[in-house]
Amino acid sequence: MFEDSNSVRSFCVSARTMFLGIDVGATWTRIAVADRDGSIVKKVRIPTPREGNELSLVEAIIEVLGKEFRSYMDRIEAVGIGSIGPLDLSTGSIVNPPNLPIKRIELGKPLLEHLRRPVYVANDCVAAVWGEYLYGLGKGLENVVYVTLSTGIGGGIIVDGNLLLGKKGNAHEIGHIVVDSLRRLRCGCGGYGHWEAYCGGANIPRFATYLIERWSLGTEEKRSKVYQQYLEGSIRTETIFDEAKRGDPLARKIVEEINRVNVAGFESVINLYDPELIVVGGSIALNNPELVLEPIKGIEYGRGALNEIPRIEPTMFGDDVVLVGAIAIASNPPKNLVKKLRYLEQL
Numbered sequence: 345m346f347e348d349s350n351s352v353r354s355f356c357v358s359a360r361t362m363f364l365g366i367d368v369g370a371t372w373t374r375i376a377v378a379d380r381d382g383s384i385v386k387k388v389r390i391p392t393p394r395e396g397n398e399l400s401l402v403e404a405i406i407e408v409l410g411k412e413f414r415s416y417m418d419r420i421e422a423v424g425i426g427s428i429g430p431l432d433l434s435t436g437s438i439v440n441p442p443n444l445p446i447k448r449i450e451l452g453k454p455l456l457e458h459l460r461r462p463v464y465v466a467n468d469c470v471a472a473v474w475g476e477y478l479y480g481l482g483k484g485l486e487n488v489v490y491v492t493l494s495t496g497i498g499g500g501i502i503v504d505g506n507l508l509l510g511k512k513g514n515a516h517e518i519g520h521i522v523v524d525s526l527r528r529l530r531c532g533c534g535g536y537g538h539w540e541a542y543c544g545g546a547n548i549p550r551f552a553t554y555l556i557e558r559w560s561l562g563t564e565e566k567r568s569k570v571y572q573q574y575l576e577g578s579i580r581t582e583t584i585f586d587e588a589k590r591g592d593p594l595a596r597k598i599v600e601e602i603n604r605v606n607v608a609g610f611e612s613v614i615n616l617y618d619p620e621l622i623v624v625g626g627s628i629a630l631n632n633p634e635l636v637l638e639p640i641k642g643i644e645y646g647r648g649a650l651n652e653i654p655r656i657e658p659t660m661f662g663d664d665v666v667l668v669g670a671i672a673i674a675s676n677p678p679k680n681l682v683k684k685l686r687y688l689e690q691l
């Protein structure tokens with residue numbers, strides 16, 4: 345038999361065995377509660393506030409926690425947040441996000457003050473790679489890269505079991521690798537020739553416009569829905585991929601150019617980090633596996649890639665990849681990340 349004090353202690357320890365994961369996106373914020381093994385028990389999605397002040401997002405999160413997660417709150421050991429950037433890790437805040445109209449959004453500090461337990465904030469792709477490493481396809485490996493092909497292009501990198509962060513926490517910003525030395529297109533960050541400026545979902549229409557303006561097109565290509573949208577000044581990324589799937593020759597030609605740039609980006613990632621596995625997420629990759637993923641998988645050793653070609657696989661978590669990553673950050677916070685989160689000291 346255990347003594348009373350021991351039983352009480354073991355009860356307390358076992359009582360707090362759940363984790364909150366929060367995925368802060370430009371459009372949606374997803375919140376989930378999960379077990380230590382990463383299995384999600386409940387999840388809720390709310391629109392990310394586009395108005396208000398630096399505390400509006402945390403206030404919205406606290407409201408949902410009170411309404412939807414009340415019965416779990418006593419059992420929450422820690423909270424992980426995977427967020428759009430750029431981040432100021434020392435205060436756990438989002439600073440000047442390009443896709444949101446609010447200049448500064450406080451996350452880590454006010455949530456920690458409210459919940460009185462650890463709140464770990466990380467970049468969304470950093471969270472995603474940590475989730476793949478702990479719970480996903482990267483389990484048991486030491487060198488894993490996560491790449492998202494979505495509105496933007498982002499990455500998370502683990503080398504020799506170490507999560508790469510860098511002096512300000514941006515060592516993984518692969519979307520801004522220079523893939524075009526002629527610097528033809530400008531990136532949202534202000535730089536030129538960056539991978540994201542060509543293949544990020546938000547920028548693909550501009551890249552397509554650039555190409556169409558320089559190509560001499562035949563009559564069949566001019567019948568393309570993409571060409572119609574070009575004339576109206578409203579090319580949509582989705583239309584390019586949908587039409588390419590249907591065999592539209594102009595759309596296919598544009599996708600070929602996008603693939604050429606994606607391949608250059610992946611070759612750089614393989615050459616820089618020598619991963620055993622690259623997990624790919626993001627709507628552009630996941631919605632178009634044959635059009636987008638297959639050409640990337642076709643990268644050959646010795647023809648662009650100096651390092652042995654790793655396995656390249658879509659994430660098994662789909663849309664939940666950042667959410668699962670946030671849960672992984674909460675259940676097993678990477679030590680070098682914790683060191684950067686100065687606001688944790690007040691706990």
Ligand SMILES: [Zn+2]
Pocket residue numbers: 519520531532533534535538540
């Ligand atoms: Zn850039």
